[in-house]
Amino acid sequence: MSVLRFIFRILINKFFLTTVAFVVWMVFFDSNNLLTRNHLQEKLDGLNLEKQFYLQEIKKDSILTAQLMNDTTQLEKFARERYLMKRDKEDLFLVIDTTADQHP
Helix, strand or coil: CHHHHHHHHHHCCHHHHHHHHHHHHHHHHCCCCHHHHHHHHHHHHHHHHHHHHHHHHHHHHHHHHHHHHHCHHHHHHHHHHHHCCCCCCCCCCCCCCCHHHHCC
C-alpha cells in the first residue's frame, strides 16, 4: 500500500506533471519537434551527398579545363567529339545506334 501511495504522490506532484507536459510539448507540438528535426536531418544528409557529388564534378571539370588549355590536340579531340566540329574539306558522318529504341 505504501508503494502505491508513493507512486501516486509522485504522479500528482506539480513538478512532475509540469516536466511531463513540457516533454510532451517539445516532442510532439513544438515547431522543432522530433519529427521535424528528423525530416530536416534527412534533408541535410541528402544535401551533403549532393554537395560531395558537385565538388567531385567541379574537380573533374577543372582537370579537363586545365588539359584543354595546355594541349591543343586534346582541345581538337574534345571539340570533334563533343561539338561535332570538323576541319575544312572534311566530311563528317554520324552513326546513330537505334537498336536500343526497338527493344520493349
